[in-house]
Amino acid sequence: MELSQNLLHIIYLLASLSFILGLKMLSHPKTARNGNLIAGAGMTLAIFATIFLYHNAEGAPVGNLPLIFLGLIAGTIIGYIMAKRVKMTSMPQMVSFFNGMGGACAALISLNEFGKYTQNNYAETLLNGHVLMILLGIMIGSVSFAGSMIAFGKLEGKIKDYVLPRQQLFNVLLLVIILGLGAYLMLQTEGKIVLLYVITLLSLLYGVLFVLPIGGADMPVVISLLNSFTGLAAAFGGFLYGNRAMLTGGILVGSAGTILTILMCQAMNRSLLNVLVGAFGGQSGQAAAQSSEMGVIKEISLNDCAILCNYAQRVIVVPGYGLAVAQAQHITHEFESVLEERGVEVKYAIHPVAGRMPGHMNVLLAEADVAYDKLLEMEEANPLFKNTDVVLVIGANDVVNPAAKDDPTSPIYGMPILDVDESKTVVVLKRGMSAGYAGIENRLFFNDNTRMLFGDAKSSLEKLVKELKNI
Amino acid sequence: MSEVFHFLGQNIEAIYILALSIFLGIEVISNVPAVLHTPLMSGANAIHGVVIIGAIIVMGEADPQNYLALALGFIAVILGTLNVVGGFVVTDRMLEMFKKKEKK
Known part of the structure; x- marks a missing residue:
């Protein structure tokens, strides 16, 4: 047994190292995929080592093996199928869903542990670190689970933004009550399991209310934040069992996730507090009301658009979520190749938060084999627009909305945008005149040098390519 | 108060891991x-x-x-x-x- 315990410790060490190495490799494009595989291998090793080598304080090995394997197999099959079937456009909500599962898992562990602890230690007071870890695990795990499910629902379009009156005050109050009940519980001499259930329910409620008022466009940031919450909850579990793999893995994700969240906010030029407190969807009503005075929109025919592109020196494509929805990445690449054959320089300008997540567009275009060096980040693209003949905005809206620059009342004011209006002509491919994800009107569409090409992005581009080939 | 110190002393190894992992997480991610x-x-x-x-x-x-x-x-x-x-x-x-x- 001595040997197996040491072996287990060594394997946990290897697993911890694989998580660190994996995260490190995940932050460079070339090594990212292997990094993911390494972390996955470390995880698999740690799981099986726990099953076969773990002994508790009394020296008993892991029991209930059939049920454990049943759970593992069921989880593996369901998780694998879900992850393989999900469309590229729905990746963000998938991540949110899996994150919620982790949070729920952490909360369930703590719930179970509390029952066991109070059975075995009824004579002692509950004022100790062990109970504190259990409580924190339950609170954070529940918030993470409920919040992730709301974020999932929002990205699926099933849940709208709600802001209750005095919501911020209510949220703070709720948080105080939860913490107060936790403190009260710890001062008791016997485990009040009912009180623990109340804390769990209130934490779930807090998770819902925490995410509900935050606008859909900010969901990536929220998911990233909840991701680091779940990491913390896992780390508290590690504390409970003195398990170093859980401890390092959890804390690593907790701190890396927090930094990632801040990086995402920086990409939108907003602070984390602004994202969390400034309810995004709330003000959209006023902005929309002004739209009728914005001017007239001008449509362009397919033929004119094809000719415009054909004789341009440089064309820049600005992809957005609409491109992902229409699955237009392959036809966009074909459009690009046809133009390149005719000596037109084609680039893609990627806004850091285009789509529903940072990097969403890069992944999508990479799927269609668009060359890596054709993708420009916002800082590279913006100086080029002045000397660009045609900008093709495909299913993007908020990231090219000039209101972000000059309208302080706009909810997206202050977010850096792609300055497409500086180019000679902007062609916007769009289904209809509906507002973007932030729910606000876009003055760009009414500009003198803007032309609208209405229709599904994919079929519009298919027709454009056909027209191009006829020229 | 003495309980707090007792708890910290008992778990000092875990607290080391915690502190170092926080910095590690920040370092590892910073240049992504x-x-x-x-x-x-x-x-x-x-x-x-x-x-x-x-x-x-x-x-x-x-x-x-x-x-x-x-x-x-x-x-x-x-x-x-x-x-x-x-x-x-x-x-x-x-x-x-x-x-x-x-x-x-």
Whole structure:
């Protein structure tokens, strides 16, 4: 047994190292995929080592093996199928869903542990670190689970933004009550399991209310934040069992996730507090009301658009979520190749938060084999627009909305945008005149040098390519 | 107050790990390009699935007669596995697309 315990410790060490190495490799494009595989291998090793080598304080090995394997197999099959079937456009909500599962898992562990602890230690007071870890695990795990499910629902379009009156005050109050009940519980001499259930329910409620008022466009940031919450909850579990793999893995994700969240906010030029407190969807009503005075929109025919592109020196494509929805990445690449054959320089300008997540567009275009060096980040693209003949905005809206620059009342004011209006002509491919994800009107569409090409992005581009080939 | 010190003293090793891991997490992530934000978040998401180990331990120690504990543990194992497997597979699918292009 001595040997197996040491072996287990060594394997946990290897697993911890694989998580660190994996995260490190995940932050460079070339090594990212292997990094993911390494972390996955470390995880698999740690799981099986726990099953076969773990002994508790009394020296008993892991029991209930059939049920454990049943759970593992069921989880593996369901998780694998879900992850393989999900469309590229729905990746963000998938991540949110899996994150919620982790949070729920952490909360369930703590719930179970509390029952066991109070059975075995009824004579002692509950004022100790062990109970504190259990409580924190339950609170954070529940918030993470409920919040992730709301974020999932929002990205699926099933849940709208709600802001209750005095919501911020209510949220703070709720948080105080939860913490107060936790403190009260710890001062008791016997485990009040009912009180623990109340804390769990209130934490779930807090998770819902925490995410509900935050606008859909900010969901990536929220998911990233909840991701680091779940990491913390896992780390508290590690504390409970003195398990170093859980401890390092959890804390690593907790701190890396927090930094990632801040990086995402920086990409939108907003602070984390602004994202969390400034309810995004709330003000959209006023902005929309002004739209009728914005001017007239001008449509362009397919033929004119094809000719415009054909004789341009440089064309820049600005992809957005609409491109992902229409699955237009392959036809966009074909459009690009046809133009390149005719000596037109084609680039893609990627806004850091285009789509529903940072990097969403890069992944999508990479799927269609668009060359890596054709993708420009916002800082590279913006100086080029002045000397660009045609900008093709495909299913993007908020990231090219000039209101972000000059309208302080706009909810997206202050977010850096792609300055497409500086180019000679902007062609916007769009289904209809509906507002973007932030729910606000876009003055760009009414500009003198803007032309609208209405229709599904994919079929519009298919027709454009056909027209191009006829020229 | 003495309880607090007692707790810290008892867990000093874990607290070391905690403090060092926080800095490590920050260091490891700091220079990530925006392109990789989503895959990185997804990868980190998979890594906190390590909570599955806790679920296995809970399940392994549960009294076979205690059906509530068994049910909770069983659900925890399934959810934890979902987090791990789903997390890594989704991340791999995202990154697959970067890979394809490099071979050319």
